[in-house]
Amino acid sequence: MKKAVMGLVVLVALLLSGCEEAVFEGTVAVVEAEESILIVEPHEGESIRQSGTLVSLSVPEDHTYEVGDTVRVTHEGPVMESHPLQVNLISIKKTSGGSK
Numbered sequence: 001m002k003k004a005v006m007g008l009v010v011l012v013a014l015l016l017s018g019c020e021e022a023v024f025e026g027t028v029a030v031v032e033a034e035e036s037i038l039i040v041e042p043h044e045g046e047s048i049r050q051s052g053t054l055v056s057l058s059v060p061e062d063h064t065y066e067v068g069d070t071v072r073v074t075h076e077g078p079v080m081e082s083h084p085l086q087v088n089l090i091s092i093k094k095t096s097g098g099s100k
Contacts, residue, residue, distance in 0.1 A: 028069040038056070
């Protein structure tokens, strides 16, 4: 019975470790409002820059961004190493710049 419980604990830990959230800050470089797409350039020193310098994000339609806005992006799962990079967006928050 102990082995079964330990196996279950290990399985849950492995599943949860694959769903880790990651956060980076960057500057909006391109706004494609019609498709609700942003291209964000992560700031220097952000770990995601090891994979690339631009990240494409599908954002909720009720959010408005402008080129030059600084944003904080929370995402999960693997970074899709296309150009620009793509991530599974959890949330995005404007930290400075123009309107909401």
